[in-house]
Amino acid sequence: MTASDIDYAIFFYNPNIHPVEEYEIRKEENIRYAQEHGIDFIDADYDVDNWYARVEGLEYEPERGLRCTVCFDMRFERTALYAYEHGYDIITSSLGISRWKDMDQINASGLRAAERYDNIRYWTYNWRRQGGAQRMLDISKREHFYQQEYCGCIYSLRDTNRRRRERGRGPIEIGVKFYGINDKADFK
Numbered sequence: 236m237t238a239s240d241i242d243y244a245i246f247f248y249n250p251n252i253h254p255v256e257e258y259e260i261r262k263e264e265n266i267r268y269a270q271e272h273g274i275d276f277i278d279a280d281y282d283v284d285n286w287y288a289r290v291e292g293l294e295y296e297p298e299r300g301l302r303c304t305v306c307f308d309m310r311f312e313r314t315a316l317y318a319y320e321h322g323y324d325i326i327t328s329s330l331g332i333s334r335w336k337d338m339d340q341i342n343a344s345g346l347r348a349a350e351r352y353d354n355i356r357y358w359t360y361n362w363r364r365q366g367g368a369q370r371m372l373d374i375s376k377r378e379h380f381y382q383q384e385y386c387g388c389i390y391s392l393r394d395t396n397r398r399r400r401e402r403g404r405g406p407i408e409i410g411v412k413f414y415g416i417n418d419k420a421d422f423k
Contacts, residue, residue: 241325241358245269248279248313250286251306253389257409264381271378279313286388294390299337302390307341311348311357319352327358332371335386338363376415384412 236243247265252258258281269276289309293302311326318326326349331338342359349357361367375382384407385395396406 236327236360239360244275244277244323246277246279246314246317246326248282248310248317249387250280250282251290251310252387253283253392254409255281255283257387260381260410261383261387268378268380277317279317282313285309290388290390296390298335298386298391298394299340302388303337303386304340304344306388307344308347311344312351315348315352315355315357318355324354325356325358327360329362331360332362332367334363334368372414379413379415381410382412382414 245265245268247262249258249261252261262278266276266278268274286306286309289305290302293300293305296302307330311328314326314328318324326345328341328345330336330341338361342357345357345359349355362371374380385391392407399406
């Protein structure tokens with residue numbers, strides 16, 4: 236976004252993230268980055284009850300399934316509303332950088348949300364092009380970002396831990412892995 240000369244803010248609305256400890260770690264990482272780089276940070280509500288109500292009945296949908304669409308729709312709807320109410324004219328998401336996500340699914344949710352408002356546009360940038368995944372890793376290592384090992388929701392955590400067990404690995408440990416450092420105690 237900076238390279239595209241877009242003046243932006245970080246809008247943090249992630250009621251899907253479970254448990255709350257994981258949510259707080261991810262939020263604090265965004266706050267830290269925003270403060271270090273002079274980016275406005277908007278902390279939206281941890282609207283977890285609304286998220287559970289929206290995805291009810293979709294608990295066993297696979298990653299990239301209907302549950303993810305409902306989750307993206309909810310989050311983009313809130314983002315577009317905030318943008319409309321506060322004078323922003325463009326919204327986007329970096330979710331598409333993840334190889335675990337379907338960029339078309341994400342973009343469709345963003346476009347649907349932006350269409351609700353005459354003056355809001357969704358930027359369908361392909362975050363994976365031109366070395367985007369490597370750039371994400373380089374930035375993550377430089378910034379010592381927390382290494383997220385699952386999408387964020389309780390069902391993704393459940394399914395990821397099941398796959399790990401099937402492969403003889405232990406469960407995800409919240410708050411212990413950071414890019415570019417071996418141990419959380421090394422992080423200052």
